[in-house]
Amino acid sequence: MHIIVKLFAQYREGRFKVEQREYPKGATAQTVIDELCLENTSPLGVLMVRGKHVQPTYTLQEGDEVALFPKVGGG
Amino acid sequence: MADLIYRVNMSELSFKIEEVPSKWMGLGGRGLTSTIVAEEVDPECHPLGPNNKMVFAPGLLSGTSASNSGRNSCGAKSPLTGGIKESNVGGTSAGIFSKLGVKALIIEGLPKDENTFYQLHVTKNKVEFIPVPELVGKDNYAVLDAMMAKYDKKVAVMSIGRIGEMRMNIANISVKDPSGKLRSHGRGGLGAVMGSKKIKCITVDAADYKEVTIADPEKFKEASKVFTKALQENPISGQGLPAFGTNVLVNILNEAGGLPTRNFRQGNWEHAENICGETMAENIKARGGKTTHGCHAGCVIQCSQVYNDKEGKYLTSGFEYETIWALGAHLGIQDLDLIAKMDGLMDDLGVDSIETSVVLGLAVDAGILAYGDGQKAYELLSHDIPMGTPLGRIIGAGTHILGKTYGLVRVPTVKGQGIPAYEPRAVKGQGITYATTPMGADHTAGYAVATNILNSGGHVDPLKKEGQVELARNLQIATAAVDSTGMCIFVAFAALDDAKCLPSLIDMINARFGCALTIDDVMNLGKTILRTEHEFNIKAGLNSASDRLPEFMKYEILPPHNVTWDFTGEEIDEFWNF
Incomplete structure (x- = not known):
């Protein structure tokens, strides 16, 4: 499946901002998190697919845009 | 020595030093400014007229060694909203007020002479009224330079620029920060109120006074350590905010x-x-x-x-x-x-x-x-x-x-x-805060973005109505209390996710004053502050119809989620049932 992966804040360091990547059918958001070793950098804060919050167990669909943020805040 | 109230009358160019009434004793920051404004200001008064008052008050923990306790509150009736206003700021003013033993500075009246702007210089048991014709028409950095040249030491400086002199609604009050730059009592046009009172700047010199006393220094130190650790270990306040800012x-x-x-x-x-x-x-x-x-x-x-x-x-x-x-x-x-x-x-x-x-x-x-x-x-x-x-x-x-x-x-x-x-339609909890806070649309009053978007304090779906009124209410109550402590609102990220944070904050207040507040007491303080502000607004003519978002958000569909503002008036008004 073609999946667009977008990384933000500390997750970009040593990785990328946005990439189209390939994942097998049945892959979940957790597959992406693990493959990129994101939580070695910082705990996962926010996970969105197509602009909506989902759980890491979410099963990816062809063409999904996955946005991954470490714990960040402001205001 | 006990803290004191410094009361300035601009009509008479006089001042009085008063003992703190017992009912104000347990208050600081927003809790104190809103209480004083509600007690002493006619809600129907013109915000730029003789009957409005400005109140400055440091937080309960300001001036102590507690991390992030340097916020100073300013309150008045707002010329922008027509309701009560509290706006708090970092910088050096909260610490210096506290070290001088000033519980609150209340400024009343308007000078008879409309052509003279003054510097108020606050020192121990004294307020001087210094005409400053040379600063009229100058902006903040020029005022700051003049005050630094005059005093050549650490004084707090609060000032207005030309826009404050002209009493525009966008005018703020600027405050010197530790590196000589500026922080602001930003929202609500408080700079216009200061301009109406013909005050170009306020300087506070604590000289060598250190009036902040701690009832139980050992307990304070212990609680302060736990609190600081909670801020530093929280991924948002410890890593995200320092690395990228807001x-x-x-x-x-x-x-x-x-x-x-x-x-x-x-x-x-x-x-x-x-x-x-x-x-x-x-x-x-x-x-x-x-x-x-x-x-x-x-x-x-x-x-x-x-x-x-x-x-x-x-x-x-x-x-x-x-x-x-x-x-x-x-x-x-x-x-x-x-x-x-x-x-x-x-x-x-x-x-x-x-x-x-x-x-x-x-x-x-x-x-x-x-x-x-x-x-x-x-x-x-x-x-x-x-x-x-x-x-x-x-x-x-x-x-x-x-x-x-x-x-x-x-x-x-x-x-x-x-x-x-x-966007209130896509971050609905924040929309409830915007609608209901007595401050007018103010994101800091109850930052539901934390739980709607950032997964702090759990998660409430930003696109659905369920749970938003309760979320905004709980956050606004907690924020009103935190705004009284002198704490920066960003301590809330640790407070929402770390069970040790809030108790250690309350332990510090108890150790500072020798009292025995519980979490319930602090939440009740938050509720009382909100109710006090809401009652002032109702008397000022802001009713439940003022607790509404702009109508276009109800009928214009917002992409990409194609959402509208779909709360009824009755659903929003549920906010005040506490």
Whole structure:
């Protein structure tokens, strides 16, 4: 499946901002998190697919845009 | 020695030092300013007339060694909203007031002579009224330079620029920070109230006084350690905020479809990457600025920064998401350096960078400038507004009045105050805060973005109505209490996610005053403050119909999630059932 992966804040360091990547059918958001070793950098804060919050167990669909943020805040 | 109330009368140019009435004893910061305004100010008075009062009060823990306790509150009836206002600030004023033993500074009346502006100089048991004709027509940095030259030591400085002198609704009160730059009592036009009282600046000299006493120093030290650790270990206050500042929010709101764009017509902006926190942090590193900087002594979060231009020359500090959003996605400027230059200019001019940037964005709908025309926006800010041209005064009256003047329907305000940075239709908990807070649309009053978007304190789906009223109510109650302690509101991220944080904060208050408050007592204080403010507003003529978002949000569908503001009036009014 073609999946667009977008990384933000500390997750970009040593990785990328946005990439189209390939994942097998049945892959979940957790597959992406693990493959990129994101939580070695910082705990996962926010996970969105197509602009909506989902759980890491979410099963990816062809063409999904996955946005991954470490714990960040402001205001 | 016990803290005292310093009461200044500008009609008589006199002052009195009073003991603190027992009913005010347990209050500080917002709790105290709102209580005094509600007790002593006629809610029907004109905010710029003789019967409004300004109250400054440091928080309960200000002046102590507690981390992040350096916030000072200013309260009055607001000329922008027509309701009660509290706006708190970092900088050096809270600590210096506390060290001098000033529980609150209350300023009443108006001078009979309309042509003289004064410096109020506050020292131990004394307030001097010094005419400052040489500072009239000057902006904040010139005033700051003059005061630094005069005193050559640590004094707190609170000042207004030309726009405050002209009593425009966008005027703020600027406060010197530890590095000699400026912080602001930003929202609600408090600079116009100060201008109406003919006060150009207030200086506070604590000399060698250290009046802050701690009833149980050992317990205080212990609690303070736990509290500081909670702030440092929290991934948001310990890592995210120092690394990227509040501007890290551009991308997260953009992804969530909650970044108000083109005056609240869309929830994403195609140029977000140009102005986001990640880009800002890259620029700072490449140009020799600072990604971390504290707005007050004792800050361990350091969310502020120093942002330089390409030549490494200072442009601004305290460069916040809400300002960057308003000049960026809302008004269309894609050049982060120009936004920084405007932010720095707004510090010097002494204007609320949120209200000013939101009104400049609305000026696009008014046909005054084109979307994205940064050059024209800069000209309006640097010329028309500070020169007080008729157009400058219309813009300087704020978002609500510009909308009225140009016959606009899509005017993003609540209670006359511009809505900042978070699209209410797509971040519905924040929409409830905007509708209900007695302050007018104020994101800090109950930051539901934390739980709607950032997964702090759990998660409540931002696109659904369920749970939002309760969320906004709990956050507003907690915030009213925190705003009374002198704590920066960013301690809330640790408080929401770390069970040790809030108890240690309360332990510090108990150790400072020798009392035995519980979490329930503190939450009850928050409730009392909110009710007091709400009652003032009702008497001032703001009723439940004022607790509403702009009507266009009910019938205009917002992309990308295609949502509307779908709360009924009755559902919103449930907020006040506590």
